[in-house]
Amino acid sequence: MSRIGYLLLLSMLLSAATAMAQDRFEAMQYGSVVDEQGRPVPNVEVRGLWKRLHRSPFPSSLVVTRTDQKGKFAVPLPAGEVSGIEFLVSDESGLVGYVKRDITRLGEPVHKPAKVLLKPGYKYHVEVKDADGNVCEDINVSVMPAFLGKFVQQTDAQGKATIFAPIEHRADAIVAWKRERGIDYVMFDRFGEIAAGRISQLHKSTVEMKLTSWKSYRIRVVDLDKKPLAHVALTPKGIHVIERGLPVTSGNLMTVYTDDKGWADVRVPDNSPHPSILVQKPGWYTYDVTGASLYSDGPIKMVPMIPIKGSVLNPDGSPAEGVPVFFNGANEPTRRFQEFARTDHDGKFYAEVPGNSYCIVFAKTNDLAASPVRLVVHHDRPVQPGTLKLAPMTQVFGKLTDRNGQPLKNGRLSFRQADGKWGEYFETLPVEQRLTQGPKNSSIFNGHYTRADEEGKYEILLPKGQYEISLEKDSQSQQFTINSGEPKELDLQNRMLPERMLRGRLIAADESGCSVAKARILGLAQNLLSNKKFYYASFHASCNSQGEFETKLLDLPYVIAAKSQDERCQGLVFVHPDTDNVDIRLDPVMEVTGTLLEPDGTPVAKRSITANLEFEYDGQTHTAPGKWGTTTDADGRFKLSGLIARQKYTVRVLRDVRPGEIGQRLEFAMHFNTEENNANQDLGEVRIASPEN
Template sequence: MSGDERSRATGPVLLVVAGLVAAALWWWRDGAGGAAEPGAGDAGELPVQAPVTALPEGRPELVLPVHLGERASIAGTVRDPRGQPVAGAQVCAITRAEMLASKDTEKPSCATSERDGHYRIEGLFGVRYTVMASAPGFAPGVYQQGQGAALRGWIDLRPKMEALGIDISLEDGGVEIHGVVKDLSGGPVEGAQVLADRSFAWTGADGSFSMWVKEGPAWVMASADGYAPGNEDGVAPGHAFEVFLTPESVLVGKVVRTGEGGEPIEGAQVFAMGGGWSFNNRSAYTDANGEFRIDGLEPGAYKPRAEADDALGVGKEQVILGLGETSAKIVIEAHPAFLLEGTVVTEGGGSCDDGNVSFNDNAQGRSDWVSVQAGQVRKRGVLPGDYQISVHCTGFVAAERYDRVKVVDKSVTGLRWEVTKGQSIHGVVVDGSGKGVEKLNISASAKPDPNNPRAHQTEGAWGVVTDAQGRFELAGLLPATYEVSANSYSRPRATPAKPTIVVLPEGQDVKDIRIELPPSGELRGSVRDPQGQPIAKANVGINDGVHWQSTQAADDGSFHFASVPGGEYRVTASHGWWGGSMRKPGTSDDDVQGEVVEVRDGKVATVKLVVESSSGRISGQVRDESGGPVADAFIESTRESDSAAASAGRAVRNGRWGSFWEQPNLTDQDGKFTLEGLPTGKHTLRAHRKGGGEAIVEHVELGSDVVLTIEAAGRMSGTVVVRGGGAPEEFTIAVVDEATGYRRGDQFFRTGGAWSLAELPAGKYKVSVSAGAGTAEAHTTMSAGKDTSGVRIELAPKVTVRGTVVDTDGKPVAGMEVSVQSPGTWSGSGADENKLHVTDEQGRYEVANAPSGQVTIQVYPRGWGDSEYSWSSMPAQLSNSASVIELPPIKVARRRVKDGEASGELGIKYKESEAGVDPLARQMIVAHVRPGSPAAVGGIQVGDEVTSVDGQDVSGPNAYLYHALTNVPEGTTLTFGLASGKSVAVTAGKKP
C-alpha cells in the first residue's frame, strides 16, 4: 500500500476506533448519555469584548467538598417501549464528576424496579448523574428530559435533593451477551462489576456474567476490588467476552506545605498522572494527616499531582509501580497557589449546564481546563499568571474574546462569562420510504467566510442525535454557510456521502431541512482460514472509494452489514484495530487483499474471505541480566511486514505495544510464556515490565522457542537551564529511542531545573525539553544498567514565526490555520485570541511562542468539513538567532477529490524512512510497483526517485505535497519527474 493509499485506508479504521474510544469516554465523562444541544432562540448582537467581573480575595471561601455533603435521592418508573411498567429492571445511577475521587465514582448506585416499575436510589452525591436501566428482553434505556435541542441525558443533583419522576423507557432490539472475567492466571474473578452499553452486571463465583445490550459493536469493561480495570470489545451477539484483570498497583503518600513545618494539607485532590493511552485516570483526596492512597492502577510510571484551593504540588520524580506493587510513601511538597471561580451565564440570565472553560498562559506554557457544573466553574491549584479565557457552552455562542484573568497573589472569584443563544438549524432524517430514522449522529461545520477569514467562528455543532421521528436541532450557531452531515457510529449503516449545504441567514433559524438516506442492501459473509476454521474477532471493512463501513466478525467468523449503499465494494479483514490486512494464502503485503462484491439495493449479497491461518504459536522465556527468570514481564507480538516498502525495525516502532484491546500475556513464575493465535509470518517480540526494562527480539518464526533477556535499566538525569542563567519553573521532558520506539515523558515543577527518569532501558535517546521560556533538544546514550547523569540542556528562546500560505500557483490562501509543533509543544492553535495564526486575505499568518529547532508546521482549513485545500504537515528547522522568523511561502495543494467522490489508484509504494532519518531529507524512492497498475503501464520502475508531480517539487522538505497532488479522480493524468531527469505520464485508474 502506497503512502497515499495507506493514509486513505486508515481513515475509516481510525474513525471506527474513535467511535469505540468515545464509548469508553462515556464511561468516565461526567454527564454523558448522548444528549443533544440545548435550546436556542434568535441571535442577539454579539459583543466584541464580553464583560468579566472579578472579586479578588486573600484566601478562598471555604466550600464543603461534594463527597462530604449531605446525600440526595432519585425515584421513578421503568417502562417498556409501549409504556407498560417493567418489574425487575436494574436501575443504576453513575457519575464521573471531576471533583469526586475515583472510589466515589467507580461503583454505581443501583436498585431493582418493583412490580409497578417503580424504583428508588438513595445515598447519591450532589453532582451530575446518568441514570440507566436494563432488563431481559430489552435494549437498555437512559433517563432523558427536555425535547429537541433542550434534550438532556442526565440529572444535576444537589445535597438533600429528592428528585422524583426520573422515568426511563427501555428499547426494543436487545440481545443477551455472555462472558467471564478472569485474572492474569486465568482464574475467575468473583464479584467483578461489568459495564456494557447502558447495562451493569456482576460476576458469579465462576467469574461469569450475562447482560442485555443493543445489537452491534460492544465494549465490555470490568473492574473489581484489588484489580486495575480491564476491557474487551466484540460484536453482540456472537462473541463470548473474556475480560482479564491485572492485579492493582497502589500509589501512597502525603501532601505537605513547603517550608520548615511541613504542615499536612487536608482535602487536596491527588491525581496519578500516567502516560500513553489510558482511561484509568484515578485520584484520591488527602485525609486530616495529608495522606492519600490511589489504588486500581495498572503497573507503570506515574507522576502524582496534588491540587488544593490554595496549593499545588507535583512529585519530584515519577513513581515506577510494578505488577501488584504498592509504592513507598512519597511526600509531595505543595507550593502556594490560588483558586479561579466563576459562572457561565446564558443569555437571559440562565446558567450553562454543559460546557467547559479553558485557561491559557502562553508566555508560561500553561494550559488547563475545567468542566462547567450547573453553570459553575471552579479550578483549584492555579499558579500566578496572565490567563486567556476560552469558553465553550454546548448549544450557545461564546464571545469572540473575554477579558484576561490575572492571578498575582490572591484567588480570583466572582468571574462571569456570558454566552448567547445563537441560531438553529432544524431538520429531519428519513429513509427511502419517508420514515424518520432515529439515533443518527448529526453535525454541522461552518465554512469560513472568504471575505473575512479571521472572523469569529463557532465550532459548529455535534453530538446531536435524531429522535424517534428522525428530527434534529443544531443549536448555538452564528450566521454562516454550514455543511450538515448525518453519520451512524454505533451501528454501521448507509448515510449520505456528501453533506447537505445549509445557509443560515442573519437573525433567522432554518427549518425543514430534509436529509434522505440512500437506498441500501445487505452484505453477509465470513472470514475463515484455508482449513475452514473461523477467524474470530477479525475486523472487517468495506470500501467503494466513497462509502465505507467497518464491523467485527463473530466467534464463528461471520459478519453482517445491514445497510450498505448499492455499489461495488472491496471487503478486507485485519488483525485488530491497529493491525495490517489479513492476507490470502500465498500472498504478500504488497498484494491487493480482500474480495470484491457487488451490493444491490434491496438485496442480500454474500462474500467469503479466505485468509492465512491465525493459529501460530511462539513460546519462550524471559530472563534478567543475570540469567534468572522474570515473572512479571508482559509479552507482546507484532507480525513483521514483508512489503518491499517496509523499513528495518518497522514492527518495533509501529507495533501495537500495550494495546488496550488485547489480552495481556504475562510470564509465569519461571519466566515462561506462550503466545497463541498468531498470524502467518515472522514476528517481533517485546518483553517489558510496564514502567521500565524491556527486551526485543526480531524475525521470530512461528513455532520457535525464544529467550528474551531484559537488561538492567538505568537512570537518566540532568538539568535544564534558561539561556542567560536561571531555571524554568515548569518544564516537560520527552525521551524517545527512535530505533525501538520506546518513549517516556514527564513534567517537573519547581525543581531548580533538575530532572531524572528512572528505569530507562539501554538505547540512543533524543531528549526534548519544553518550557514557557523555550525549547531544546539533546542526544545521549544509555548503557544497560548504567546511569547517565549530567545531561545539561539549555533552552532556546521561543520565536515568532511569520509567513504566507500560497497555493501551488503562488496565489495567497486565506482562512488556513497554522501551528508549529515540536515534541511536547503546540503553538498557534485556538489559544491565539487575535487569530493571527489564521491566514488573512493576503495569506499572511503569525504564530507567537513557537518552538525553535526541528519542528513540524501544520496548515489546515478552519472547521472540519469539506474544504478546498488539503491538510498539510511539513518539517522545518527554525533558528533562534532572531526573535522573529520570516519563513518562505508555504504551499498547499487544492483537493482534487471532494467528499462523495472516489479517488483513483496509481499502484506505487515508496520506501519507508529509516528511524532517525532527517525528515528534511525525505526521498520518494519507489519500492514496489503493482503489476498491471497505472504506474507500471506508465513506466515507473522500482528504484526510481520521484522528485516532482506536475512540476511541483515533492523532494526533501516538500515531500508533504505528494499525497494531495496524487489524490486525484480516476482518469486523471499526472506527470512524474524523476531524479534521472526523465518524465513519466501516469493516468490514475480504478481502485482494484
C-alpha cells in the first residue's frame, strides 16, 4: 500500500468512528498540552480514544483534534458511561505524551481538565523482512494498540524504521503490517524476565521482524430480510502469528467494511488458528463470528437494535433521577446480552437492545428496587416497558457454615432471580422467526452477590421475588422466596466435599523442545449433578521454573490439562480421587488431516467438523469440555490443529438445518487415537457411512 493508500485507509477509519458517534455527544473533555518546562505547546495533534463501559458499536472510538495557540484542546464524549478515556499527543520531533482518565458518566460535567506532558518517550529501532529474508520497504510499524497518527512510521529502503511510544502507555507489542504484504509482531514482556521471542520496554537493540502472509475470508452480511448491509465493519479480534506464541489485540488495525452488496474480504495471518471476527454497524447489534460461519456459503445475519423507552418513579411517585436501569436478555444469533441506561432528571431512560429477543428490564439503587419487567422485543418496532416503581428492598441475613458446622469465612453467596419463562419466548414470534432467530434458552436472571465476614455472617438487600441460592464451590442450590418487606434470617450450609492437596510435575517428552517453565494448568472436576459430565473452572494453576505446581482439590476425579507458556506443547492426565502426586507429560501439539467424502465418493465441501477429547472412568466414556473445530474446503479436505498426543478423540460431522429445525444436527461420527510419536496424522478418506435424521 502506498502512503496515499494508507492515508485513505486512515481517513476511512476516522470517518466511520465519527459517523458512529454523531449526534450522540453529551459532554466535553477539556485539556492542555505542555512541554517539560510547563510551557503550552500549540498546534500539535491530540487523539482522544475511549470505550463505552457496557457496549460499543466499535471496539473503541476516536476523535482527532489539535491544540490552539494556548496549547488547549477539547474532545466531545459520547452518551452513556465511558471508560478508558486516553489522550495521545505527538509532534514532528518525536516527542510524545499520554494520559488516561477515569470513568465519565452521562450528564456529569468533567471538572478537571486533562494535562498532557510532551516529552521524550521510548524509542525502538525496527528492521522488517519478508518470509524469504528480503528487506521490506514502506511497511507500517508502530506499537500496539496506539497504532494511529504520528505513532506510525514506515520502513525505509533498508527495511528499517524508528518508532516512539509514551513511557506511561503499556503497549502490548510492536507490530509491522502492510495489507498487500503481511504482518508480524513482537510482544513486550511485562513480568521482568525476558522470554524467548519477546522484548522489554527498554529494548535497545534492533527489533527484527519477518512478515507472515495473509489469508482471506470472503464474507457477506445481510439483515433479517436477507437484504445486503453496506458499511458494516468486520474486525478480527486478535492477531495471532503461531511463531510468536500468544495473540495480541488488533484494535481497528485490520478492520474492513462491506460494499453496497454486503461483501468484504477479511484478512488474518495465514497460519492464524480459529479466527474470531467482530461484526459491527451503528444501529445493529455487535457480535462475534467464529468457526463454521466463516467458511459457510450463507451470509451473516445482523440484528437491528430496538429502542426501549420508559421511566422510573420513587416510592412516593416522584421521578427517580440517576437510577441505573439494566436490560438482560437472549436471542439468536447474538445469544445473551446485557445493556445499561441511567434515568435523567425527569426519571426517564432510553436504551437499545437487539431485536427478536426476550429481555428483562429492572432498576435498582443501593436500597430500592423495581419489580422486573419481562419483554418480547421484535425487530421492527420500538418497545415501551412503561413505568418502573421503586420499592424498599428486603434485608436478608444469616450465617454461612461448612459441612462440619464451622463458620465459612469470606464465603461467596449468590442469589439468582430467574425469569421463570423457560422458553415462553418461542410462542411470541411467528414460526419463520422462531425457527431462525429463536434462542437456545431464555433463562435470564438478575444476580445479587455478597460475602460472609470472618465469623461467617452475611447481610444483603434483595427485591421481592423467587431466588436460587448458590454458595461458592457448592454445586447444590436451594430455592428462596421473598414476598414481603420484613427482614428474613436465613442460615446456609456449604455441602461441598472435603479438599485435598495435589502436587504435580510436568515432564517434557524427549527431544520435543517443550518447556515446562511457567506452564499453565487447568483442572476439570466431575460434576456432582451428573457422573457423565465434567465442567470448567475447578482450578487454575501455574508451574514454577522447574515445571512444578500444587493446588487444593475437592475429593473428586479430575481431568488435568497442561499447556506450555508458548502454547506449542500440551499434556493431559486423568486423576483419581485418592491421588496426591501426578506427573504430566508435555508433547508438541499435532495436526490431524483427512478428506471427507459422501458414500459415493463425492467430496463434502464447506461442512463443519468438530473433535472432542474423550476418556474412560468407572467403565463409562466421558467427553471433556472444549473442542477443536474446522470446516472442509471445496475438495472435502480438513485439518484439525492443536490436538494432544496419545489421546482418544471423537470427530463429529454436522449437517445443515432442515425446515422445522433449530441448529445444526449430527450427521456422522467416528473415533481415532492420536499417535505416540507426536507426528502429524492423516486419516485419509473418511466416508459418511449412514447419515442420521
